[in-house]
Amino acid sequence: MKKDRIFKKTKRLFALFTCFLMIVTNCMVSFAADTIKASNTPVEDYGILTSVKITTDSEGKNEVVNGQKVHIYGSVYVNYTWKLNGHTSGDIVTFDLPDSLSAGSKAISFYLYAPDGVTKVGLVEVPKDSNHATVTFLDDPDKDGDYLKDHTGITGTMQFAAVWKSGIETGKKEITFVYDTTSKSYNIDIYNDQGDDAPILENINKWGFYYNDDGNKYVSWEVDINSALKSNVDFSKGTFTEQLGPGQKLIEDSIKIVRRYWDSSSSSYKFERLRMDGKDYPAFTQYIKSFTMTRDANNNATGFYIEFVDGPINGEFMFGFDSVTLDGVKLGPTEYTNYAKFTKNDSEVYEVNVNSIDRSGRGDAVGYMTNVKLKKIDEANHSALAGAEFKLVKGTTEDGEIVRDHLITDTNGEIKINSLSEGTYSLVETKAPIGYKLDTTPQTFEIDYNKADSNRNLYIDLFMTNALLDNSIQITKNYEESDEKLEEEDLAEFTIFREDGTVVGKMNRTGNVYTYKNIVAGSYYIEETKVPATYVKAEKLYFIVNPDRSIQITYAGTSATNVTQGSQYDVSAIIENKIHRGRITLVKHEFKNRDKELQGAIFKLQKKELGTYVDVEGKTNLITDKNGKIVVEDLLPGEYQFIETKAPEGYLLDKTPIVFQIGPNSYEVVTYKSNRKKLVPKVKGSKELNPNIKETKTTKTTSQLKAATTGNKVTAPKTMDNVNTSVWIVLFVFSSGCLCLLRKKKKI
Structure with missing residues (x-):
């Protein structure tokens, strides 16, 4: 039990100690944070x-x-x-x-x-x-x-x-x-200015400025005599008088006197201290005969009077001293006065009376400031537009006094203008975003704290839109002349596609001119998506639209001519539509034997025009080659026919027209034409009269057959070899039919 009590007390003490450490740690952290902040x-x-x-x-x-x-x-x-x-x-x-x-x-x-x-x-x-x-x-x-x-x-x-x-x-x-x-x-x-030609003003110069130090306001004064170092200025028997204006007391220990002169031996300026920090230096008595302080009724030092020695003295003398201002005698916001006079040879007098300047500096404010935010957006889709440049002017017109310049919208399309005081301002666009029209209409706003106190230190939100720059691509469609007149509904159609094949839109047609306007940046091509009957499809035309909306044709193919850049935003081209020409192949072969091509057949080619076939120029003497072929190319669409004008040797002439059509559905035509062999009469010793019957070794020519029938006795054939068997069969059947009819009539 005792051990348990001891353990519990120890546990409590440890918990209290832990809490104490946490409190001390927090205090130290807070103190450190305060120390850093301060x-x-x-x-x-x-x-x-x-x-x-x-x-x-x-x-x-x-x-x-x-x-x-x-x-x-x-x-x-x-x-x-x-x-x-x-x-x-x-x-x-x-x-x-x-x-x-x-x-x-x-x-x-x-x-x-x-x-x-x-x-x-x-x-x-x-x-x-x-x-x-x-x-x-x-x-x-x-x-x-x-x-x-x-x-x-x-x-x-x-x-x-x-x-x-x-x-x-x-x-x-x-x-x-x-x-x-x-x-x-x-x-x-x-x-x-230095030397004898310096203006006379340089004989005596004086200036002063006041400053704050330790809660007091002081004026620091400096006087230069002969700062131009004129050689003809002699200080001997000269006097210098310094007198402070009202409201000041001269600090005696602040007086310093320095002489500057030209040392020809070293070709440089040298300086001699005469008095500094209330102490006179050895050179003091070399140039100054007497030095007297002047005081007011309260024994305050208000100036001093100097007499120079009789001997020749030249160079520049510089005097400096401070005065402290007296309470309640401040002459205006920034000025205290001081008078100085230099007399030379008891006759020449130079004097100056100057006001001090405020060299302590000053700072002020002009009012509560308002912050303005302009958002630039696309006119159509309201997307943010970066890169627009503005100037901020006073007033309501674009030629007002410029307050801020070269203000450029960021990626969010925004310009933020901080710290504007009361007044009327206008934001004027000086440069449009790339690809957009410039809009110089002033965006005017007013800051008036008397009217709307809530706009202090808040944003005034402005919105401005830009329209895209106009661009266009135009195609003029020229059709090769044809006998067939195209109707309106038969004319070509063109469509613009993106590079990936996505349809952008169909080009608008007026007559033979096709146009598409206001294309956004990207890569495109134009394709003829409807081709007039009997015409060849034009090649694709590729182009790009740059971010600034300018258009550039990258590939026009052989179909396009006269590609012109009217401006960087307007491009045009002429696309020629060629008529689709066809080709005919005629194959001449033996009757019922396509494997035997016939060479030497002559044809003429005719085209149907206005309902009548007329010869095609240059195509009236077409001869089949060794393969029995005639090939004619570059034929315009239409109806044609071949007419055989001479058969191959040994074959019968066949004038039956071979009619065919070129276009619109077929431009590659192949036609076949056969010829029968000529019939040859059979003579004695000849085995056949028909070229379709197999010849024997003793076949005679036609002249031999004529000679046999005119000059010699013709031996009748044993069979009907010289007459077609089918003919005899037909005659036999016909005769038999007639005999049957006669017999029938007799019975009646």
């Missing part, structure tokens, strides 16, 4: 960018044109449009600006805002001196649920005020921007 890996994705342009102004209006000159120290504004590309909170994507551009000496950082202008949906960052941008998508903690997941169509703009990368050479450059699945290039002439 540490998303950056992924390069140009798909969030939908368009790009570079401008010379922050408002994005003055786009740079090919060949335009841009100063090497100037800024260009990179203006992207962006969209959510299926992203959710925590996703990190990256893309690069062109290698020739960078953020400059200060990092760029700004938010992407949702259409309400308040909700932050993304953070854009570009490190200083870099062109590599990172976008981290956010989920606003003040909003319920996953804001990005519920608003998949958000789109907007992002702008970078970029500078040319340090060390870039002047001259013509091709600047290429990659976005979405394409790219766009600008040809820009980067210049930096």
Whole structure:
């Protein structure tokens, strides 16, 4: 019993321990999953960018044109449009600006805002001196649920005020921007005027940009004096005045002064540091006599004043410094002012007053986006059509401003267009699917959130049909001339078959022309399925229909002529119907003896025309050969007869016509004709008078018989050898009958 209790307790403890392990394991798995979700890996994705342009102004209006000159120290504004590309909170994507551009000496950082202008949906960052941008998508903690997941169509703009990368050479450059699945290039002439011919503007240049850092807004300013390095610019006894505009405080430790000059010994530019990070370098006193800070009533530094030494000084002097903006003194959305003046020899004065630019960048959105789906189908059977190409334009006409181009239907016949803002759009077909007619009728639709809130972030479904391109194959039937006129019901019929013998359909006939239209892609042949009586069946005509609906004849045979390609979609041919000609074979043989063919019989051939037999030209002297045959070929259908004009030697002439028919049921005719031997009179010493009685060795000729009857006494035969026995029998029977009748009358 005690052992049983111990066993049961052990069993319970083991079960509890197993449950504990399962709970701990689940917690660890959940924690690991949360950890993985929270540490998303950056992924390069140009798909969030939908368009790009570079401008010379922050408002994005003055786009740079090919060949335009841009100063090497100037800024260009990179203006992207962006969209959510299926992203959710925590996703990190990256893309690069062109290698020739960078953020400059200060990092760029700004938010992407949702259409309400308040909700932050993304953070854009570009490190200083870099062109590599990172976008981290956010989920606003003040909003319920996953804001990005519920608003998949958000789109907007992002702008970078970029500078040319340090060390870039002047001259013509091709600047290429990659976005979405394409790219766009600008040809820009980067210049930096140097030497005595440079414009006077190069005596003093100034620019500034502001940026955000640690929750504060700063402005970075730079001033160049004699950036053209004119040899006649002498700084001796010159002065330089720098004065910030309102709302700023100069950061004293940020002031840096550098001199650039041309070193003829090394044929290169050299740089001298005069002041950097609040520290003066030895060269400072070599060129600058005095340096004085200017301050406001609150002792805030607002500028400085410099006096150059009396000795000759040349080269370029570059000044750089930062200011921090003061709360409540922001002059408009992007601008702060700065004034600079350079005085030379107490007489020449050059001054400039500039506004800062926003180099921190900015991003915004234009509204909830709607997604549109177009399905392209066959007009007749509604099957999906791939390969149709469209452009999306604003407005209701095909020549509206292009929003998207080269949109191609997929294998499901669909085009999906994401992230469209409010407005009126039209989809215009620019290229039809293979084998179909182009339909440029604009497919217009409207997105208006005030009218239909339900179409936010949903698909608008559009359908469009295409009709097949017309194609046709045509046959013209020519009949060889004949005495027999064909009636309508006797004319030929043609049928189209697939390569495997499946019937497609009978060709339509108009007169002697046969046509079949709108044939789908495949391999076919045309067969004459009804042949007029007395005519030869035409050969099959083979052809193919390509996927684009064009037709090509692959084999026409000898029956077809004048095969022409009216266009790639219309083909015609002429098919000649030859009359079916026949052949007659006449076999001449001895009477009751077909094994004995008779050579030398002469015949003429006649054809019945209009009820009368007339001689066939060239066929009036036909002679049987050694085999007793006459063969006549190439006879047109009709009724014919042979007439014997000369018997074989030793045989009786037989003028009985031998009538035969060529066509429509028989074109190979064989006929037999026999001849009897001539009767030969019997003379003394001759055994027979009939050629059908076996001859003896002493048979005489006809001339010998005549001589015997005229000049000599004829010996009567002992028997009736010289008269046919059957004749004598008939006479005997007839005489006996007459005698019987006479006797009967006498008794009466």
